[in-house]
Amino acid sequence: MDEFASIRHWTDGRQAAERLREQGVVIGIGDDAAVVEAPPGPGEGGALQWVLAVDTMVETVHFNTATMGEADVGWKALAANVSDIAAMGGVPRHALVSVSVPRAWEPARMRRLYDGLYACAEHYGVAVVGGDTTSSPAQLVVSVTVVGTVAAGKAISRAGAKPGDVVFVTGPLGLSAAGLHWLLAAVHGGEEAVPLTAAQAGGTAALVQAHRRPAPSVRAAQLLAARGTVTSLNDVSDGLASEAWEIANASEAKLALRETQLPISGSLAAYAHRCGLDPLDWLLYGGEDYVLLGTMNAEDAAVAKSAMTAAGMPMYLIGTVEAGAPGVELIRIDSRLGGGTGRYAERREPIRPRGYNHFA
């Protein structure tokens, strides 16, 4: 375990001094604790509050050696927390990394894990300021804490959805779960991560990438939060159904989602078709999408969507908030009622708060 004795071994020289300065790092990795301050620079006028999140990934529970490479684990462990900060309307700034390393691991595997983690950190401008490395009797456990900032009083919780609001998401859903489905089927007992080339050959590269390298909606969160019209915000870590229920419960309102508005990507539709499965199951219950689900004033929704499109980001308006007991409903088209007339009826199905069950 000597190679793993100090996190410094994996972290020395990985980030430029400019990155650390830009994020207000006073003392970084290497002391008992890190010391940080409100970052300097323009755009930070006014009081700040601090946003704190932790997320843990456990081998055999959230991934295995076939579904994720070490670099993927590093990327995703940080990305999941970056997504939580974005879901409060915050800017991610500092990360602390705790890794419990199986005794059998080669040092090169830890190096790759940190490669992925630092790639994600650089992508989102996050300064890695500390950590703890311990040995683990069997499985890899990676726990990351991210600290971010938000303008004082401007954090967006789950609790503000109001009847009449529009429900939106900032990206397609279900890809990660479908990617995992393909990966688990592609595994042939090997210890190595299934190569992305195999997914490219199988037409599922986008799904596998969504599972391994999720891209949290940090910029979308900033753009939307700045409008002042977002009333609730969650990131989709446990699946649309589960997250919509969290907003519904916290806001004491009903979310009515329209099936026809749900974003089903071409990759997802094609793979579901090939498998003879309903993509809606992945979309509603899959989880680990790390896009944002939120509600906003209806008057601003169309303009916000235009602004998002102009900034190069997708936004889907998928339903409305209604008064009533907390709940989530899916409005579906009942094609059986058309009877060749071209007319159709709608029906409402209650959606259960079932979430993502990892590998269960």
Place this chain on the structure above:
Amino acid sequence: MDEFASIRHWTDGRQAAERLREQGVVIGIGDDAAVVEAPPGPGEGGALQWVLAVDTMVETVHFNTATMGEADVGWKALAANVSDIAAMGGVPRHALVSVSVPRAWEPARMRRLYDGLYACAEHYGVAVVGGDTTSSPAQLVVSVTVVGTVAAGKAISRAGAKPGDVVFVTGPLGLSAAGLHWLLAAVHGGEEAVPLTAAQAGGTAALVQAHRRPAPSVRAAQLLAARGTVTSLNDVSDGLASEAWEIANASEAKLALRETQLPISGSLAAYAHRCGLDPLDWLLYGGEDYVLLGTMNAEDAAVAKSAMTAAGMPMYLIGTVEAGAPGVELIRIDSRLGGGTGRYAERREPIRPRGYNHFA
């Protein structure tokens, strides 16, 4: 895993609203992330910086079911981080808790773990603001992050020791390692934690308590930091030798420790005598003491010690900082040279930076 699905199950109603308010908690457990601000109230005038630390405890690496009860694990996982914040001169304020729970665990065990964690949180005034609960295939893994504050520019690193400074510690050393030694010998293959009554009968209760319920020197750190004369500070998590080396390396100085000044408690001396072992080994290399090791201006050391005593806290002046290549030396009495004359000679032994090896 349904009982473990949400950290809220273990955390609801555990802390008074007053505690959360006092620590500046804006949004606590239950959303994507917590939001906190500089705590209100007197004594906080001036700019603050934020102090961040993470520490992880792994079953079979740092403890097992015989050496620690669940509540002990909860207490110690938080205490280790509280100690890191204290070692920067900071005040611990907020905690995030990640627990990976073995599938076989009864819900009552998680409840006890949180009992211990919250007991420690209340003792140190820390607000638990978030966390993540996942399942674990086999071992319990507890990772805690603590966020604290320090007056801007006043954090005390390892790097400021200067020749002429006095070396001090804020409590006795080696107790935790001796307690673990007794616990490992007392284990008879049972799954239950060795009861404290057995340690009381064996005269080792103080050692076992030091191992299971370490009491970080938060108040001592505050009192000492306020004097403005402390030049470096570390907490003794990996043993005196290892921590002294960290200060020596970071400060580019030599630490000369006097054996006759090292604080050996009565319990430690008695137990070492009974085992026929040298207490110095536990004291230098034992670790997990969570007292503070530091250096300070020599002129202030005696006054600081009086102030500490007046405030009801121990402080031991154990050596001096010398110029020279980074290193740690122990000044020992060479009794062989006395020859019945009552006179003695000193000799210096280099101390290796060997640290605590957990259960290895």
